[in-house]
Each structure stands twice: as structure tokens, then as C-alpha cells.
Amino acid sequence: MAYPDDLRYSKEHEWVRMDGSRATIGITGYAADELGDVVFVELPEVGATLTQFGTFGVVESVKAVSDLYAPISGEVVEVNEALRDAPELLNADAYGEGWIAKVELTDTDQLDGLMDAAAYAEATA
């Protein structure tokens, strides 16, 4: 499976896309495939504070459920409202329309602890 080069990845299968101090986060295509058809995403609230590696939501398929672990710490400034009615976006476009939240980072150093695409590909091989 191919992973976009411009993202950072956590071992809990979340990705981070940086834009200044703002990060967009989501789950990887690998995670979406493992879960199967996603039927429900429990989104964080705007204004919520995320702690790196802490849980911030839930994603459900018909036969499985998984917590979402924040790949970085920060404050949620936007969530992907489209997922409320179309959770299948996580399967269809994990790195694009299937994004989950946008976060204002508190500590950009945390990114150094995450994997690049090659390392993540190796970890999930």
C-alpha cells in the first residue's frame, strides 16, 4: 500500500498533514482497510484539547470498533462535518475528504516522534 510522502504517521495508524502551526489529522488507508466499511465516526468537539497518543474519538465498522489516538497535542479548531452523514469517506479517501479534524499544535517537536511514509510502510508491511 502506498502512503503519501508529505504526511507523518503514528504507530496507531493516524496521519498528520502540517500547514504552518495547523495540522490536519486522519486515519491511514491501512487502518481503514483493516476496519472494513466504516459506519460511524465519533468526532471530537471543536475546542477540545488533544493530548498526543490520548484518545479523541471512535471509529466503528459493522464488526469492529477502534479508538482514535491523537498523533499530536493541540486544540481542535475544525472537525470534518461531512463524516457525520458519510462515514464511508474514510474508506473512499482516507487522506483527502476523509480527514477527521484540524488541530492548532501546541508542540511541533512532537512531529519528530512520528514516522515518515517509508517507515510507516515498513511498520505495516
Place this chain on the structure above:
Amino acid sequence: MSVAEAPRSNASGRGAAFSGPNAGDDLTVVEPLIFERSRAERRAVRFPRPSERARAAGDGQPQLPASVLRAQAPRLPEVSELDMLRHFNRLARLNMAIDLNFYPLGSCTMKYNPKVNEWAARLPGLAESHPLDPQALNQGSLELMWLLAELLKEISGFEAVSLQPAAGAHGELTGMLMTRAYHGAHGEGEQRMKVLVPDSAHGTNPATATMVGYQTVTIRSNERGGIDLEALRSALGPDVAALMITNPSTLGIFEDQIDQVLAAVREAGAIAYMDGANLNAILGRFRPGQVGFDIMHFNLHKTFSTPHGGGGPGAGPVGVSERMEPFLPAPMPVLIDGDAAEVRANAWAGRSTAGARFALNDARPQSIGKVRSLYGNFGMFVRAYTYIRSNGDAGLRTISEDAVLAANYLRVKLHDVYDLPYDRLSKHEVVFSGRRQKREHGVTTLDIAKAILDHGIHPPTIYFPLIVEEALMVEPTETESLETLDHFVDVMREIAELAASDPAAMKRAPVTTPVGRLDETAAARRPDLRYVFPDEGDVPDAPSMAPAREAPTT
């Protein structure tokens, strides 16, 4: 109205598992909802009119104020009795059931449910007995409960039994609440907050631990399918409240280090809880109360043949050791006048017990309280008591012997075609893996289960226990004949061949059932959970945003 029909199978001459009223492919509804058959003012049951005397006598009594009255009557269906009966009879024919089909659903003990049990449960003297009647009127019901508890004590080796819990998971809840009460009474309530659960456990075990505020710690299994003693010992400590263990395990394997497991738990000051779901394997062979377990729940609907009812009612009595007895739910049926040994002897011999008096004892100061209203699923007690008395000592032993023999027979007859991750002596069930079929032919365990349906057999439990890849958990029970077992072997071998020769056919299965594989993803994404009347407006959706799900703790 005609109904849709599944395409007839053409593979290997298999017959249709169902011969329901299927004709034609034009419509897509197998049986309309009863609401769709409703016609205004059509009636089934009618009730008497109040007498003049009744109206007159109540004249001065207050009336219901208009402010509490319902504006619109509930739109219940209006149908004739025959319409309704046919509706349910047609629905019934869409089900598989023990009385029609081999049903080797692992961990559920789908044995024959003897009909004399049903006769007993319908005796008016029992079925019409009111739980709050003065106890002088209830001596038969109380005696039956007392006798059943005596039998369950004898079978399990425990000191006391409460019949109150309504199901196995409810028995677990009762057991964990008692565990909390026990540690609380010993000044360790705040300290012992962890419950150890093997990775092969039923999902109810960790869910129960959470319900009482405990944190679950998962203990891995060893390569032989037993609990890993080293992992257990390192997890045990002064912060552990209990170990919950299923024995035989969900792999159908007896925990052959059980003495060391119990010793380690005892040494750590924790409670040893046994999930009794698999008691059918060990009747007369292993009595958990006798060897150091503190608590066990029974599943009367598994071991003791009360009907599963499409998902209940069950009954989940708990047996306990002496030190846990004070914490059992209240009230308890007790013998207040008479000698216990003499009452038992008379009852076992069919002699009168008329001199004995029974009561419900609610004076249990350390009790966890009540876990359900009144005293439990009494109708299930009647059936289980009938069943245990019918079988008696020899019969109960035969049950386990034949159940274990059948499981082992299927093990040796099928282990060359399906992988057996733990290929050793089975107890009442055997867990195969469909991983070979998946790896070699892309056929999953789900496909295998669906193919089994086309043979008129209910599939085994699938994808459980979680530690077995592509699990197929087979529990034949003691009531299936050798011919049935051999037929199942033939079917499973034929399916293994089909998986190799025509995997695509497996993906299409089932083809003889009233409906084919259903779209569960669509069902979960856009839940349709009730009938919507034609004149109803917008129906609210489930929200995509759910609030916190953790149970609050203080």
C-alpha cells in the same frame, strides 16, 4: 401477496433448506410487516363490557383528568386472529431452530429442550403463582427454588446458590458486585480495582468488569490454549480483585493447570470467578466449588436445557464459596421449619414434604441487594429442575460424556480438512480455523458458515474466540445422533472441497435461504429500527456525534 424467492441451488444436488411460501421473483418482501396488514376496526380479541353495577359502584370515585389523557390512540395493528396467526407462523418458518435443524453453535449448548419441561412450566399451580402472595400460599414455588438450589450446590460443589440473576451475563454482574462487596468488607475495596481476564474470554467478562467500575487486564493464552501461568503470576498483586476464567475454556479445552491457577489467585488475595458457560462438559467430573473457586454462574439455558427462545429468557444462578455467601443477593429461599436432609430425602424419593416450611429471607445485611425484581426467572427454574430430576446422577454424567465424545468425534473426523490450532483432547466443543481455506482459496470462515446454511444446518459460532484466526467453534452437544454427526462431517468435507474447486460459489452462498446475505453496512450507517407510518413526517436520524461513553466513576 406473493413473495420473493431465493434462486434454487444447482450445486451438488443440495435441497432447499426451506420450503416456505416462496413463489416468483417479482416482489422483494418475504413477509410484510404486520402493520401493513392492518385495517381499521378489524378485531381479534374482545373484552367484556363493564356491568351496570360496576359503573354505579364506582360513580363517586375520581376520574382521570383530561390533562393526562392521550390525544391519539396508539396505532397498533388491527387484524383478525387468523391473519395474525398466519403472520407469525410464516415468520416462524423463516427460522432455523433446534427442533428442526442441527444447531452446533459453539459456547451456546444448543441441546434438545425436552417437552416434559414445558409441560411442567405450564402447570397452573406454578405458572399462576403470584410472587407477592402470602408465603403460606407459595410453599410449592419456594420449595422448588430451594430444591433447585440444593441440586445446583451438589452439582457444582459450592456452599450456596442464588437463583436471582436472569442470564449468564447477569450472573457475572452479580459475581463482580459481590467481589466488590467482599473486598470492601475487608478494607481493600479501593485498592483492588483490576480484574484479570484471559484473551479467550467471552466479551461479557470484560464488559461486566467495567459495569462495576473495574479495570480489565487481559492475560494471554499459552501455545497450548491454556492460561499463561507466568503472565498470570506477574499480573496478580494487591491491586487485583479477581480472575474471571472460563473452564473448559472457549477453545473447548480443560485448563489442566487449574490447580496452579487457583493457588496463585488465592495467594494474591483475589477472588477466583468461573464462567460456567461450559459446564455441560464436566458434570460429575469437575466441581468448581470443591477445588477453590469462589463464584460461578450457571447458564440454565445451556447446561440445563431451558429453551433459548430466540435470545432469552435464560437464567444465570450463581454458586459461591462460604466466604462469599453473606454477599449473595437478597432475598434467598430458606427452609424455616424442617430438617434439610430429611426434606431432600423425601423430595428425591417423591414423598410428601408437607411438614416443611419455606420462606424468603430478606435479612441479609451484607448482601449486594437485589439484581432484578422479585426472585428470578422462575419459569426457567421449573424447567431446569424437571431436567435435572429426569436425568438424575447417572444422566448428568452421561450428558457430559456424550457431549465430550461427540466433540472429539468431530475433531478427529475433520482435522485433516480444517486447521485445528489446538489439536488436543476437546471437551464439549472444538475450535477449527478456516485460515487454510482463506489463504489457499480466498474463502473466509463467513463464506463457510453461509455455505453450511444451504445444507439446512445452523453454522457453528464464527470468529470467536478472538485468539483463533477465522475461528469455527463447533459444539455438537450430547443430543445429536451419530447419523447427524456423520452428516455434518460429510457437509463440512464437501464444503472444504467446494472452497477449493469453486470459491466463487462459496461467495454466493447462501442461496436456499429466505434472504441472501444482508447489507449490514447499510443497516448500521442509516439505521431503520422501526416501522414508519405512511403519514409520518421526518424521522430523526441517529446522530453521528455521540457523547462520552465511559461509565462515570467516583
Place this chain on the structure above:
Amino acid sequence: MTYSPHTDADRARMLDAVGVASVEDLFADIPAGVRAGAWAVPPPLVEQEVRAELARLAGRNRIAEVSFLGAGAYRHLIPSVVGEVIGRSEFATSYTPYQPEVSQGTLQSIYEFQSLICELTDMEVATASHYDGATATAEAAMMACRLTRRSRVAVSAGVNPDYRRVLETYCAGPGIEVVIVPVDLAEGGDGTTDPAAVADLQEVACLIAAQPNYYGQLEPMRELADATHATGAQFVAVVEPTSLALLEAPGTYGADIVAAEGQPLGIPINFGGPYVGLMAARMASVRQMPGRLVGATRDAQGRKGYVLTLQAREQHIRREKAASNICTNQALMALAATAYLIAVGPNGLREVAELSMTQARQLAGALESAGLAERRFGGASRPAVARRRPPAARRHATLAERGIVAGHVLERAEPMLRDTLLLAATELTTDDDIACLVAALEETR
């Protein structure tokens, strides 16, 4: 008498296939030190013998000839057709519909049950069933805690004391505090919950109130709901299902969660069980509901079918994070309730409710006009009424010896209600029953 089909020859063939010499070898994995010793289980009985034993026990019960006992379990007519439906082997001897293709009978009937309960309660979603009314109430309280993230629950003292005991037991585990909101039981009081008392509740997840309440009184449900919502809490209504033919539905007066005992809907008294717990709620809360749910869907050929759905809430998937541990519930009893509601229909259910109330009014009127008892509380009530005439407990016992059960003695559980009996009438209560009670009380005056 066993139900094993095996002949000795069958067993020999199977043992041979397994490769062991005797059945003992199949249990060789049980360590010698923990093997069972002797037990004192009695010998087997053949059908004739076991029938005699069960008939002996049934014969030790005395079924009251005349009874006004309710207090949570009510005698109603169970139409014959209901017994016919739940007696079908295909319903009675199947299990949880894990394989929907061969369980459409169970699944569709549960969907119909959910639909009927929603209609009766005016709620948006109902579960497949719970153990009984008490555990449904306790689970509703836990659900309210999850929804509000609060850990105290308030319950009206007008809720059945048995339910309150179960609630306390359930709440003790996770350390949820239970606050009792009193009802006015004083002489001259109306036996209901005061909405003003609700406003003072701090940080509670819910208020639980019953309609009609345990004492047969009508609670001001709308005012209680409004007062509860003002505190940010959920309003949990515990209702009696036949009364909903006449009384305003909980969804209409603002209930967030409804819990109920379904026993009056076609289920025998059975010494307390099996019964069926009903639970209904708003669709917005569905993911916090405990228990099973059935939903409609389609197969690849476009045929409509039903499946267990939203299962990710449940223990077999979510394990320690599940909304509840409930697994086996009361499906066959839910089927009885389904068949009952369809058999009686809207008109029949209204007739049951009206006749029950008419007979309760006749009972009250007959006792009062004979000077034998007086109503303990003012206000309208159905179908249970409280009566008072000393010494109630002793007279209750005297009547029981004659096969007449004059309701339930309340003073054991509630000392403020000395000399008070809780009497119930249903459509099965005859004019003669009432005359019989009056005559018996006259004789023991």
C-alpha cells in the same frame, strides 16, 4: 431418563474413531487432584415419575381464588393465540439471530416489537428487550450517566421499591450516587412527587419517575420532565404499558428514556419471571443505549431483511468499553408482548385499560360505601388503589387463609403507610370477586 440418542454400539464406534479405549480417557486432562468426588444427586426419573414430582410441587401452592394483588405483577387475560405463537418450536428453540439468513422470523418479530413499543410510548427507538422492568430502569439510569457525564441519579419514591433496590445495586458498582425524591405520603397527601423538589437537585444525570406510580397515583409527568430538563438532566419515565392506551405517552410529555415492565402484555405471573423489560429513547441517544437492536436492510437481490445492528455498542465487539454487558435477553417474552399487542389491537388495549379502571373504581366505591376502608390518597388512580382500615396486616393474613388475597401490605416496606393495603384490579377482576372481598371483610370486621 436422558435424552442421549447413543446406543452402546454408537459410543464404541465413536470411541474407536477418537482412538481412546474408554470414555474415562476423554477426561484424562482433568488433573487427578481436582477431579470430582462423590455427589448426592438423586437417581433419574422417567417421565411419569418426574411429572408426579412436579405435580406434587405445584400442588403445594395454593392459587388464590380471589386476588387483588398486583404491586408490579398483574393478572391479565392472555389470549390463547399468544401461547400458540410463543409455543412454536422455531421461535422457542432458536437462539440469538447471529445468522440473519436463517433467523428472519425472530428478527422481523423483534423489529415489529421495537415498532410497537415506539408507538405505544411515542419514542423514536426501542431495544430488543431487557430482563425486566427493574433492570431496564437501572440500565436507563446508567445510560443517562453516560449521556450527561454525571454520576448521580435521582429517583422518585413513587417508583416500585423493588426497582429502586435493583437501581441501588447496579449503581453501587461504579459508585453512582442514588438520591431519593420523596412522594407525599402524609395523611391527606396526594402520594405524588413534587416538581419543586426536583429543581433543587444538583448535578444529577436523571430523574426517574413512574406513571402511574407504585401507589396508583398519577404523577405530574410534564412538570417533572420540565423541572428535570431545567437541571440539564434526562427524564426517565417508568410506565405501565396497558395504561398507555389511555394515558399520555411519555414521548409526548418529554421523557428522554422510557423503561417499563412488559409482563402485563401477555406474560403469565409465573412467580415473578420470566418477564420482559422494555426500553425506549430518542434516536439522538441510540449509541448509548444498552442491549440489542434490529434494523431493516436488503440483500443483493433487493429482498428486504432484518439484521442485528449498531452492534459496535455491544459487549462481543466493544468488550470492556461496551454500553452494557447484556447478551441473552428476553426475546421469547418480547415475542409474547408483540403477539399480545397485535391480538388485542388498539381497541382491545383500551378495553383492558378501561375495564381495569372501572373495576378499580367499583372496588374503591364498594369498600368505601360499606364503611370497610377508605382511600389513602386523593386524586384519580388506576388500576391500583390504596386502602386503609386497621389492623390491615392481620386481616390480610386472615383472608389469605380463605384464599382471598386482599392486595399487598405496604407497611412492611413503608412504615408511614401503616394499615394500608395496595389493591389492584384488572379486566379479570369480576363483580363477584369484589362482592366476595366485601363479604369477607364484613365477616372479619
